[in-house]
Amino acid sequence: MAEKKKTTTKKTETKKPITKKAAPVKQEIKKQAPAAKPAAKPVATGSTTQQKPRVGVFICHCGTNIAGSMDIPTVEAYAKTIPGVAFVDNYQYMCSTPGQGKIEKAIAEHKLTGIVVAACSPRLHEPTFRTATKEGGLNPFRFEMANIREQNSWVHMHDQEGATDKAKDAIRIAVAKAALLLDLFPKKVPVEKAAMVVGAGVAGMQAALDLSAAGIKTYLIEADTSIGGRMSQLDKTFPTLDCSQCILTPKMVDVGREPLIELYTYSEVHEVEGYIGNFDVTIRKKARGVLTPTEATARGLIGGGCNGCGDCDAVCPVIKPxxxxxxxxxxxxxxxNHPQVVPLIYTIDFDSCVKCGLCVTACGPEKLAIDLESKDEFIKVKVGTAILATxxxxxxxxxxxxxxxxxxxxVITGLEFERLICASGxxxxxxVRPSDGQTPKKVAFVLCAGSRDNTGNGKPYCSRFCCMYSLKHAHQIIEKIPGCTPYLFYMDIRSFGKAYEEFYYRIQDEGAKFIRGRVANIIEDPKTKSLHVMTDDTLLDxxxxxxxxxxxxxxxxxxxxDTNRTRRLFGVSCSSDGWLLEAHPKLNPCGTTTAGVFLAGVCQGPKDIPDTVASAEGAASAASIPIHKGEVELEPYFASCIDEKCAGCGMCVNLCPYSALALVEKDGRTVMEVTEAKCKGCGTCGGFCPGGAIWMNHFTTPQIVAQIDAFLLGGEQ
Amino acid sequence: MERTKGYPAALDKKLQDTRLYLEDSNPEFTKSVKAISRTNAHMCYQCGTCTGSCPSAPRSTYRIRKFMRRAVLGLENETLIDPDLWLCTTCYSCSDRCPRDIIPTDVIMAMRNLAFKRDIVPVNFLKTVTAIYASGHGVPNNDVNRAAREKIGLSRDPPTTHTYAEYMPGIRKILDHYKLKANADRIIKEREG
Incomplete structure (x- = not known):
């Protein structure tokens, strides 16, 4: 009752000045606020945990993003009437330095116990306002955000009244929680000084080289038998026309030589446990049938192991594509795979090997490199951070x-063209034409083949590098085959990169013919095996x-x-088209929503080589930060067990998706115990526990009930 | 009007202002085409797959891509008065291949419906209506067909309204409900007297 009285008096106090002088609202509150102070005087100061709640509410305009869709003065006036609210203010940009300053100042001036900022999504600015709360002298976890932008003003742009009402609800709910927030202290965990890179294409190699250059032990995992990825299959690169292998081989050799890089080819990630700073990764090293010199030495065969001589290759009777x-x-x-492979170690394809043993004999008794009975090996490593470059x-x-x-x-694909035009192909x-080995005189290039396609049988996105490599292909046939004309069937030529449009100019000047029309269908002449390309020259009509x-x-x-399997192991999401999901498409393109896991290269979305390398360097830099800091703070949202209430039934233990719970003996009773570092605070156990014995920090039952009450009862007690 | 010797009135036509003006666009037309065709008629990106697939295009002036463009821009008048609108064979090849998953054939059908509302329809299409009203068939059976059917061991008439004439009143009822026959008769009379 006393609480209610207090709010009513506050209400009248606030109303008065507003009706008197409606203009500069902001100043009114500043004048008004000290007047409200005596009302809360009996409250004990000092320890913030025991005190009666004094919540400060800060409403952000976000320019016109929020203020344009709702009536801020009405929301502000309402916020002042909410029980427990001691101070209300608004500002154009709460995230700006002056905006944050308001929070810090108000905490000291009004002895606030909790902070509510009504603004954007916590995904964007929760860290910002937590810092401001901390700077003001409160525990940073006494901050609660009311999202009135993404979930309100942006979606109710044309409903001023509705948006205003919804903002009132959101603030009331946030205040209910803020009034009950407790001091929490993040746990610091040490970070293992090692990283993992999954995939050793140009992205993975670049990331691994950068990490090792920064002094970090790096495990580089590659599913294929050699490194280099797609780029090692290409003949030349656009727009500079560098030989792809020539610029890639030095990097491959560096990866092979770098002592801080531990390379695992013909391997995959089998299992991942743990969290940022402490990932326990199990690597499956697939049975290769051939020992490296190091492995041979480990088996006591000094001077043995594969030296890449190829004697085995010469005698093997099995032929495969x-x-x-x-x-x-x-x-x-x-x-x-090819003569320049790194590492230069042969591999037995056990799916086709007949185990005739000819290779073993050819390899000889000195090297003894071949082991026809080899089995998959599982190797456990511990890393602080990981980069996916799949x-x-x-x-x-x-x-x-x-x-x-x-x-x-x-009819061939672009990658097949790369191998056919490549000197080592x-x-x-x-x-040549696959049908008869003849040199073609007219070659058609079908762009957007399966890209920009909304039929469900195809990909809705632009694959981003096909325009440019088709231009490069056109150049290559003009250069290599005198009198051969390339015809490029296109919808739009997307030559957006540095020196790309100039490259387009150059190729057209060299004689390539561009026909603006997507190819409707292709018909083969059964006799000559030539092809009729049917389309519409949309410019000629x-x-x-x-x-x-x-x-x-x-x-x-x-x-x-294998992307989908690997991403699940690391807890990384993907978008509907299958590309791995970055933490923020613009501001955090290399990060993921799983702390300590980063993305490099095309696995995040189509990229050409320059963009891939840039993204790899970004990911390496991001992945090295926690390692160099040496420790990370974990959000203190973990579950904890109220031992007196726990019946030791153990049902929560099996439910936990992170294996963070266990049953232990305490004072002669069986109770549950949480490994805080493993707990992600998902709440599965807390929601399930039949005895209400699990306390979810920062999402406690009283806090959530208060929020629901605030919503359903409209703030009435 | 004779302007120059050798260049009659055709020259005036050639020199007409053919620019596209904003007034030529009717956004409501785009909306009604979309509503009637039940396909994303406004989403065409003019790749040309439809015309490239079209069996009519190589031997006529019919350009399905052009009609799709007109649907996007809402160019109602030039769409409805263009006789090419009636050259689609409704084979649906364009619809099979459209990468934007539009059904261009249904867009053409929607446009034909809108044209008919303005009495713009070729007389041969109306005569088909008359034939259906009379026999239940757009192309009724004839003696040559009957002979051919007999030759391969089929009944002289197919098991349709040709055999079951008792269903004709029902078909006529449907056509009458939409005043299709009455309108067809009226327009044929206006055109042919």
Missing amino acids: NAFEMGMKPRKAIYI GYELFPIEKKEEWGYKRFEN PTGGHL RPVDMEVDMVVLASAVQPSD
Whole structure:
């Protein structure tokens, strides 16, 4: 009752000056606030935990983002009537330095016990206002945010009255919680001085090189038998026309040599446990059948192990298509991807090996590198942070049946073109028609093949590098095959990067023909195996039937096969198209919502090589910060057990998705115990516990009940 | 009017102002085409897959892509008076391949519906209405067909209204409900006297 009286008096006090002089509201409150002070005098000062609540409410205009959609003075006047509110203020940008200063000043002047800022999403500025709360002398966890922007003004832009009412509700609910908030103290945990990079394409290699250069032990995990990824399959790079292998090989060699990088090829991440600073990762090292010199030494075979001589390759009787060459070249069951592989260690494809033992004999008694009985090995490592760089693969373009890939021999993909035009490829760099080995004189390039496609059979996004590599392909055939004309069928040429538009100019000048029309379908001449490309020249407004010798599909890209499994292990989300989800698309493109896990390269979304390398360097820098700091603070939102109430039933233990709970003996009773560092505060156990014995810090039952009451009862007690 | 010897009135037509003006656009047209066709008629990005797939385009002036553009911009008048609107064979090849998942064929059908509301419709389409009203078939059976059917061991008439004439009143009732026959008769009379 006393509480109620107090608020009514406050209400009248606040109302008076407003009706008298409505103009500068902000100053009114400042004048008004000290007057309210005596009313709260009996409250004990000093320890903030025991005190009667004195909540300060700060309403942000966010320019017109919030103020444009609701009536701030009305919201402010209402906030002053909420029980427990001792001070109300508003400001154009609460996140600005003067805005934060208001919080700090008000805490001291009005002896506040809790802070509510009604502004944007806590995702954006909770850390900002927690810091301000701390600077003002309160525990930072005595701050609560009311989201009146993302969940209010932005969605109710055309409903001023409704938005105003909803803001009142949001603030009332936040005040109810702020009044009951307790001091919490984040736990500091040490960070393991090691990192992991998953995927050793150009992104993963760059990230690993940067981390090791910063003095951090780095485990680099690659699923394939050699490193280099997609970039090592390319012939040249746009727009500089550097030889891709030539600029990549030095990096590959550096990765192989760097003592701080521990390279695991033909391996995958098997299991991940733990949290930022302390990830326990199990690596599955797949049975390779061939020992490295180090492994041989470990087995006591001094001077043994694979030296890449290739004697085994020569005798192996099994022939399989080489995936590195897009299946256009044979390989043996014991193989390397290409002559420049790092590491230069052969691998046995046990799915096709017949275990004839010829390779063992060829390898000889000195090296003894081949072990036909080798098994998968599991290696446990501890790392502080991890970077995912799992890359991409081509969308299976045969699903777009109208273009005839896999039905017509002379329809190939961009990656197959790369191998055919590459001097180290299956044809020694001679572009030939797969049907008859002839040199093509007219080559059509189909851009946006499967990209920018909303049919569900295709990808809705732009794959971002196909325009540019198709321009490069056009250049390469003009350069290599005299009299050969490239025809590029395009919707838009997206040459957005540095020196890209200039490259487009150059290729058109060299004689490439650009036809603005998406290819409707391709028909094969059954006799000649030539192809009719059917489209609409939209600029000429005429249907086109163009007979060409060969078609190159610039196929859309999609996340690589194993991405989904790997991301789940690390607790990383993905968007509906499968690309891994960054913490913020603009302000935190390398981070994820899982602390300590970062993204590099195309696994986050299509990128060309410059963007991939830049993103890898960003991820490496972000991943090294916690390691260099040496310790991280964990949010103190963990569950804790109220031992007196706990019946020791143990049902929560099995429910916990993070294996953070265990049953222990305490004073002769079985009770639950939380490993705080493992607990993520998800609340699963707290919500379930039949005895109400689990106390969820910062989301306690009394706090949540107060919020619900505040909403349902409209603030009435 | 004769302007220059050798260049008659056609020159005046050639020199007409053909620029697109904002007044040519009717946003309501885009909305009604979308509502009738039940497809995202406003989402076309003019890639040309439809015209490239069209069996009519190589041998006529019909350009489905152009009609899609007119749907996006709401160019009602030029759409409805363009005789090309009636050259679609409704084969649905464009709809199979449209990367924006639009059904251009249904956009054309919607436009034809809107044209008919203004009595803009070729007489041969109206004669089809008359034929359906009379026999239940747009292309009724004839003696050549009957002979062919007999030859391959089929009944002389198919098991449709040709065999079951008792269903004709029902079909006529539907056509009458929408005043299709009455309107067709009226327009044919106006055109042919």
